[in-house]
Amino acid sequence: MAIPSFVDQVTLHTFGGNGGHGCASVHREKFKPLGGPDGGNGGHGGSVILRVDPDVTTLVDYHRQSYRRATSGQPGRGDHQNGSNGEDIVLGVPDGTVVSDADTGERLADLTGPGAELVVAQGGRGGLGNAALASSARKAPGFALLGEDGLERTVTLELKVVADVGLVGYPSAGKSSLIAAISAARPKIADYPFTTLIPNLGVVVAGETTFTVADVPGLIEGASEGRGLGFDFLRHVERCAALVNVVDCATFEPGRDPVTDLAVIEAELTAHGGLEDRPRLVALNKVDVPDAAELAEIARADIEAQGYRVFAISTKTGEGLRQLTYAMADLVAQRRAALPPPAPARIVLRPEPVRGGHAKPFTVTREGDLWRVRGDKPERWVRQTDFGNPEAVGYLADRFNRLGIEDRLLELGARAGDGVAIGGTADGSGAVVFDFAPQVDVGAEILSRRGEDVRLEEPQRPAVARRRELDREYHAAREAEEHESRGARGR
Structure with a gap:
């Protein structure tokens, strides 16, 4: 069937680019086996943006090609090299396009006026490398954060002609x-x-x-x-x-x-x-x-x-x-x-509101045998964690502890061994479930307190101690020879 030249209603599938993973790398140089973390951050994924273009009068392009995907960010690399960001995709739409969520029917935007735009599928944020995760308590992280997936959204574009x-x-x-x-x-x-x-x-x-x-x-x-x-x-x-x-x-x-x-x-x-x-x-x-x-x-x-x-x-x-x-x-x-006079175009910055002293950036509820934790921060942190790396899991536990999740669970009566689910639906799908174990020492190895690495706190590693002992013996022998030489010349 022939595709019409004028289309005023389409369904568009959009995919934001994924964020690149952070890099876990240690600087290596001769005679410096532990030169410090130097893993770079991953790049942010590109976004899909709808923008009013006066030269576009129909939605036929999206009738022909209804899937649009932005590029993903590149992963970080060693030597403090950050990954490049993915490129945004700007889709031109006619003046008077109404954008609605295809699943819920919610109206997202009414794009009128040249240059009006809407970010319909946000790209994922890149993960931090271990260089950015280093601190005074965790000097050599052996892990990095994963990049977040880009938003996937199906929208309905509906053109309503703008005429007098x-x-x-x-x-x-x-x-x-x-x-x-x-x-x-x-x-x-x-x-x-x-x-x-x-x-x-x-x-x-x-x-x-x-x-x-x-x-x-x-x-x-x-x-x-x-x-x-x-x-x-x-x-x-x-x-x-x-x-x-x-x-x-x-x-x-x-x-x-x-x-x-x-x-x-x-x-x-x-x-x-x-x-x-x-x-x-x-x-x-x-x-x-x-x-x-x-x-x-x-x-x-x-x-x-x-x-x-x-x-x-x-x-x-x-x-x-x-x-x-x-x-x-x-x-x-x-x-x-x-009509009122049009407002002048200007950039408006809207910072996030400051939360009150007792407000919590998460909620904890009891759902059957599970404790359900919801919130933007904990759910985002879970998506960024590499659960195949024990040290990364320990870092996640540290973040939960600093946020106050463990204290809140204890206040509500949670006991060690209870199931705790982060995010997901009521039936448990899409959630990360683990056993509640408050104040458990974790890390890359059972060598230190959570968040620390005692290997970096040791005064001397064995190889360093042996090398320094050999140096002292060598210099002591040289000094003895020089002392005997001076005594012989004096006689």
């Missing part, structure tokens, strides 16, 4: 002919229903006012319930500042007349909702046909009695078009004058 005036009406009422007559737009025009399948935009100049007009797919009875192109049509009039009801006065379909057609259109707009505050104009089209001109004059009084301004027009001869365009311009100018 929307043309609404039955199929073949002459909306496409009207926009072609008052602007430079050249939409497809034919004498059969639903000729217009995609919105068309035209720029109209009336006096000192320049505005855009949208010609959208035709409306039929039941469109608010999805009949015909109802949803596709109604989506694109939600942003219009004013609406023009284009009524066909020359239709040959039985049971139709201008007053009835207008009532059907207004009923569908009311059923859709959210359009009650839009000012309306009524254009009685095709008055170049003799019978249509008479019908327009008969219907004018009834329509004006409902409070509408009525214009009899002909897109073929140009009759009434000038008066109609100036009336549109007046409505647009009034709407623009009523």
